[in-house]
Amino acid sequence: xxxxxxxxxxxxxxxxxxxxxxxxxxxxxxxxxxxxxxxxxxxxxxxxxxxxxxxxxxxxxxxxxxxxxxxxxxxxxxxxxxxxxxxxxxxxxxxxxxxxxxxxxxxxxxxxxxxxxxxxxxxxxxxxxxxxxxxxxxxxxxxxxxxxxxxxxxxxxxxxxxxxxxxxxxxxxxxxxxxxxxxxxxxxxxxxxxxxxxxxxxxxxxxxxxxxxxxxxxxxxxxxxxxxxxxxxxxxxxxxxxxxxxxxxxxxxxxxxxxxxxxxxxxxxxxxxxxxxxxxxxxxxxxxxxxxxxxxxxxxxxxxxxxxxxxx
Amino acid sequence: xxxxxxxxxxxxxxxxxxxxxxxxxxxxxxxxxxxxxxxxxxxxxxxxxxxxxxxxxxxxxxxxxxxxxxxxxxxxxxxxxxxxxxxxxxxxxxxxxxxxxxxxxxxxxxxxxxxxxxxxxxxxxxxxxxxxxxxxxxxxxxxxxxxxxxxxxxxxxxxxxxxxxxxxxxxxxxxxxxxxxxxxxxxxxxxxxxxxxxxxxxxxxxxxxxxxxxxxxxxxxxxxxxxxxxxxxxxxxxxxxxxxxxxxxxxxxxxxxxxxxxxxxxxxxxxxxxxxxxxxxxxxxxxxxxxxxxxxxxxxxxxxxxxxxxxxxxxxxxxxxxxxxxxxxxxxxxxxxxxxxxxxxxxxxxxxxxxxxxxxxxxxxxxxxxxxxxxxxxxxxx
Numbered sequence: 001x002x003x004x005x006x007x008x009x010x011x012x013x014x015x016x017x018x019x020x021x022x023x024x025x026x027x028x029x030x031x032x033x034x035x036x037x038x039x040x041x042x043x044x045x046x047x048x049x050x051x052x053x054x055x056x057x058x059x060x061x062x063x064x065x066x067x068x069x070x071x072x073x074x075x076x077x078x079x080x081x082x083x084x085x086x087x088x089x090x091x092x093x094x095x096x097x098x099x100x101x102x103x104x105x106x107x108x109x110x111x112x113x114x115x116x117x118x119x120x121x122x123x124x125x126x127x128x129x130x131x132x133x134x135x136x137x138x139x140x141x142x143x144x145x146x147x148x149x150x151x152x153x154x155x156x157x158x159x160x161x162x163x164x165x166x167x168x169x170x171x172x173x174x175x176x177x178x179x180x181x182x183x184x185x186x187x188x189x190x191x192x193x194x195x196x197x198x199x200x201x202x203x204x205x206x207x208x209x210x211x212x213x214x215x216x217x218x219x220x221x222x223x224x225x226x227x228x229x230x231x232x233x234x235x236x237x238x239x240x241x242x243x244x245x246x247x248x249x250x251x252x253x254x255x256x257x258x259x260x261x262x263x264x265x266x267x268x269x270x271x272x273x274x275x276x277x278x279x280x281x282x283x284x285x286x287x288x289x290x291x292x293x294x295x296x297x298x299x300x301x302x303x304x305x306x307x308x309x310x311x312x
Numbered sequence: 313x314x315x316x317x318x319x320x321x322x323x324x325x326x327x328x329x330x331x332x333x334x335x336x337x338x339x340x341x342x343x344x345x346x347x348x349x350x351x352x353x354x355x356x357x358x359x360x361x362x363x364x365x366x367x368x369x370x371x372x373x374x375x376x377x378x379x380x381x382x383x384x385x386x387x388x389x390x391x392x393x394x395x396x397x398x399x400x401x402x403x404x405x406x407x408x409x410x411x412x413x414x415x416x417x418x419x420x421x422x423x424x425x426x427x428x429x430x431x432x433x434x435x436x437x438x439x440x441x442x443x444x445x446x447x448x449x450x451x452x453x454x455x456x457x458x459x460x461x462x463x464x465x466x467x468x469x470x471x472x473x474x475x476x477x478x479x480x481x482x483x484x485x486x487x488x489x490x491x492x493x494x495x496x497x498x499x500x501x502x503x504x505x506x507x508x509x510x511x512x513x514x515x516x517x518x519x520x521x522x523x524x525x526x527x528x529x530x531x532x533x534x535x536x537x538x539x540x541x542x543x544x545x546x547x548x549x550x551x552x553x554x555x556x557x558x559x560x561x562x563x564x565x566x567x568x569x570x571x572x573x574x575x576x577x578x579x580x581x582x583x584x585x586x587x588x589x590x591x592x593x594x595x596x597x598x599x600x601x602x603x604x605x606x607x608x609x610x611x612x613x614x615x616x617x618x619x620x621x622x623x624x625x626x627x628x629x630x631x632x633x634x635x636x637x638x639x640x641x642x643x644x645x646x647x648x649x650x651x652x653x654x655x656x657x658x659x660x661x662x663x664x665x666x667x668x669x670x671x672x673x674x675x676x677x678x679x680x681x682x683x684x685x686x687x688x689x690x691x692x693x694x
Contacts, residue, residue: 039486039487083674083677083678087677087678087681089674089677089678090677092427092486093427093624093628093673093677094673094674094677096427096429096621096624096673097670097671097673097674097677098670099670100621100625100666100667100669100670100673101666101667101670101671101674102670103663103666103670104663104664104665104666104667104668104669104670105663105667106663107661107662107663107666108375108661108662108663108664108667109661109663110661110663111661111662111663112378112379112661227494228491228494231487231490231491232491234487235487235491238484238487275502275505275506278498278501278502278505278506279498279502281498281502282494282495282498282499282502285491285492285494285495285498286495288491289473289477289488289491289492289495292477292483292487292488293477293481293483
């Protein structure tokens with residue numbers, strides 16, 4: 001492979017890695033605009049990846065996997081929603097509980113579904129789809145227009161979510177609930193309904209993000225595949241200033257760091273190569289932390305984010 | 313320190329009145345001033361914990377039913393594997409020690425509402441730094457004390473990073489502490505795979521620590537080592553003293569219940585939060601070191617099965633109270649060891665431990681609701 005081919009393949013991989021982060025952070029942007037901090041997104045993505053894999057594996061139909069992933073994502077996020085909306089429990093701790101619960105469910109039912117041990121594989125995947133004509137553009141074509149359908153969906157969702165938040169009645173209500181649920185409730189907005197709606201949307205998006213990991217990016221399921229992605233998505237929301245466009249940019253940056261740590265072995269040569277490649281695994285997390293220091297301090301989220309709200 | 317004795321009265325979740333240095337917190341009118349070991353409020357929190365545990369076990373039995381196992385039989389094996397005979401009981405104490413140390417620290421952090429979920433990483437860093445210090449000192453009597461100091465400093469230093477990010481830049485510590493777990497575990501994995509790798513072992517692990525740094529076994533023919541005694545007889549009373557008898561413990565409570573009031577009352581909120589986080593890091597680092605020096609004798613990549621996360625469930629179940637934490641860490645250590653026995657006896661898959669912890673946290677959080685519901689129904693007296 002020539003240098004350019006490798007560079008193009010790497011850039012395409014950066015975009016691919018950005019895809020689940022973008023889907024998840026769009027979902028998290030919606031719920032955080034409504035004042036809910038969902039750290040259970042980590043567990044919801046795991047359940048999405050797992051239920052999607054099971055659905056596709058046992059029916060042999062990828063689209064069924066997509067559906068079950070969304071159902072799994074919605075179920076996990078709604079469980080979280082019931083805890084924090086209906087019972088007004090602490091959002092941070094409830095999110096952590098969902099994560100623990102999700103990893104327990106995934107570990108347990110992986111062995112229930114595949115008692116033999118080992119890791120089952122899918123022999124079919126959502127393959128990259130070359131957009132006619134556009135994929136022929138030199139350099140840009142193979143990077144951006146030869147991606148799995150998930151990617152095009154995520155890109156299309158950026159303006160849609162933007163429109164939803166800033167240009168619709170639902171978005172207006174969502175934002176007012178996120179700024180001050182009490183006042184929103186006084187003017188007649190049904191805070192719980194708005195928040196549940198946003199959570200269902202997030203669940204579907206996070207489920208899709210999980211499905212991308214097991215049905216397109218990798219062809220197997222392991223509880224470690226999605227580890228940390230949920231928390232990186234939460235960081236992306238902060239760095240993207242609770243704005244879908246910001247989430248797109250931040251997702252591409254973090255996708256690149258993940259691609260870099262994944263590609264480390266291919267780039268590095270010499271006696272220290274394997275050592276350095278392993279060290280690169282910390283890159284996405286370190287980048288996130290550094291980015292939070294640099295960019296996180298100025299950004300201010302919705303006023304009522306994470307705050308308890310009991311209906312009077 | 314002397315004017316704070318009133319603050320021992322357990323305060324409820326109601327916002328604390330603005331404190332002044334001389335008056336401490338006013339006692340909550342809903343809770344009488346009884347100071348007995350089983351005052352009403354304390355009895356009530358014991359009921360709440362018991363109900364949470366019971367409900368968590370009931371929900372978890374669904375897992376057993378799905379796989380065709382009888383939940384009662386499963387719980388019998390779990391109980392037996394945890395507490396069934398002297399050996400199992402001592403093994404549960406061995407398991408309890410790191411969980412206790414981690415959750416005592418988390419109790420301090422959670423008391424002032426600082427959500428340190430980075431104990432897992434602090435544990436790895438403390439263990440690695442401490443173990444390498446011991447290896448550096450070799451067979452000298454200094455190896456053990458020096459390794460303890462470095463493990464504490466390592467855990468503290470690792471926690472200081474998110475602590476500074478929180479207090480100086482206002483960045484949510486939940487995200488930073490969690491992300492730093494990955495950095496810590498991957499770093500330690502890299503250290504023991506490359507620069508500090510043992511030259512003799514087949515798998516990536518550090519060199520073996522010198523005999524002088526191995527914690528002596530206190531009960532012959534078991535793994536009950538000195539670290540367990542230190543956790544029970546030094547760390548536990550120290551944390552109890554810190555939380556119940558010092559100005560710092562009082563500040564923790566006020567900052568946790570009402571940071572605004574704390575600020576008006578002249579408490580340095582940022583400093584309190586910073587200290588709470590690094591103290592919890594120190595205890596996590598110590599927990600990691602004792603696992604190496606008492607059990608494993610070299611740093612392995614599989615050092616902890618998630619004690620840092622278990623500590624969260626334990627601290628919450630124990631109401632962030634050292635005695636409660638002691639009981640709940642014993643209980644969760646039993647769940648760990650008991651689950652191993654269930655897996656062996658009934659061929660149950662792993663994952664039960666995480667599952668129980670998740671469900672347990674949910675019920676602990678919701679226990680106030682459940683308790684009020686039961687009180688309305690007259691099951692418990694109001």
